[in-house]
Amino acid sequence: MSNIIEFKNVSKTYDSGTHALNNCSLNIEKGEFVFIVGASGAGKSTFLKLIMHEETPSRGTIIVNGTNVSTLKRKKVPYLRRNMGIVFQDFRLIDKMTVYDNVAFAMRAIGARPSAVKKRVPYILNLVGLSHKAQNRPSELSGGEQQRVSLARALVNNPSIIIADEPTGNIDPEMSYEIIGLLSEINAQGTTILVVTHEHQLVRRFNKRVIEIEKGKVISDTKEPVITDEEVEFDDSKFELDPLPDDLAEAIEQAERAVEETPEEELSQSAPETTEETEEAVSDESEDKEAQQCE
Numbered sequence: 001m002s003n004i005i006e007f008k009n010v011s012k013t014y015d016s017g018t019h020a021l022n023n024c025s026l027n028i029e030k031g032e033f034v035f036i037v038g039a040s041g042a043g044k045s046t047f048l049k050l051i052m053h054e055e056t057p058s059r060g061t062i063i064v065n066g067t068n069v070s071t072l073k074r075k076k077v078p079y080l081r082r083n084m085g086i087v088f089q090d091f092r093l094i095d096k097m098t099v100y101d102n103v104a105f106a107m108r109a110i111g112a113r114p115s116a117v118k119k120r121v122p123y124i125l126n127l128v129g130l131s132h133k134a135q136n137r138p139s140e141l142s143g144g145e146q147q148r149v150s151l152a153r154a155l156v157n158n159p160s161i162i163i164a165d166e167p168t169g170n171i172d173p174e175m176s177y178e179i180i181g182l183l184s185e186i187n188a189q190g191t192t193i194l195v196v197t198h199e200h201q202l203v204r205r206f207n208k209r210v211i212e213i214e215k216g217k218v219i220s221d222t223k224e225p226v227i228t229d230e231e232v233e234f235d236d237s238k239f240e241l242d243p244l245p246d247d248l249a250e251a252i253e254q255a256e257r258a259v260e261e262t263p264e265e266e267l268s269q270s271a272p273e274t275t276e277e278t279e280e281a282v283s284d285e286s287e288d289k290e291a292q293q294c295e
């Protein structure tokens with residue numbers, strides 16, 4: 001397996017003088033699911049912002065998808081982000097737009113055909129349980145609903161990497177479980193997933209690689225659960241979001257082909273349902289990890 005993300009001796013010091021990351025080296029392979037944990041202020045968001053080139057490192061090299069992003073020119077950033085779905089800690093939804101348009105906007109931004117947008121956006125909103133809020137503005141939604149709009153926007157372009165900064169920070173335990181379950185299913189289809197979370201019970205439940213950051217350093221990187229609080233039983237019967245099709249890319253292609261073949265006058269009526277009914281076992285498999293170190 002090849003690395004999709006490489007950090008070589010990366011440090012980040014903000015202009016304020018805060019050392020947010022300190023000489024970090026680690027690799028993330030294509031197709032991995034990684035939880036990033038650590039106390040508030042530890043450097044988790046900084047780590048993600050360096051990957052998406054929202055911040056640049058003070059020292060070291062960062063390679064994403066074979067591109068050295070440490071030295072990436074600003075105008076090349078959209079090409080980097082094309083393959084990334086990002087759930088920001090502060091959502092960053094556009095309140096002048098409806099929920100539907102917030103998600104559609106991400107597709108239009110990369111030049112998707114109107115017919116594809118029309119097919120795909122309702123599908124994704126349905127996936128995150130928000131079809132009924134499609135015509136609302138973000139400010140009319142609860143924090144958890146806004147978080148799910150942000151997730152929908154991250155998923156809509158079928159990216160090869162999903163970077164989610166506390167995607168469950170504002171939602172109850174059952175919905176958190178559903179969201180991580182959904183990401184886990186997407187991961188089982190090959191998408192690399194990085195999730196920052198404070199929810200130790202979720203981390204224990206899903207048994208993925210866990211990178212723990214403390215004061216800007218990676219202090220552990222393991223698949224063994226490192227958290228010792230009481231196990232919480234989740235009720236699987238409450239896992240209500242629609243399962244993904246076996247092959248998401250194929251399903252999208254099929255949906256797009258169907259739209260191509262549909263007469264224009266039919267398309268201009270209400271968007272059709274596109275949910276696929278497929279059972280997909282969530283794979284908890286993960287492979288041995290490259291050693292990481294921070295000094």
Ligand SMILES: Nc1ncnc2c1ncn2[C@@H]1O[C@H](COP(=O)(O)OP(=O)(O)OP(=O)(O)O)[C@@H](O)[C@H]1O
Binds near residue numbers: 016042044
């Ligand atoms: N734009 C910035 N300018 C200056 N300092 C910053 C900036 N962003 C973050 N920091 C500082 O860098 C450190 C790491 O911040 P970061 O946002 O990465 O933490 P975090 O682990 O994501 O925390 P949280 O769990 O609270 O979101 C903190 O001390 C923070 O105050």
Ligand SMILES: [Mg+2]
Binds near residue numbers: 044165
């Ligand atoms: Mg943060």
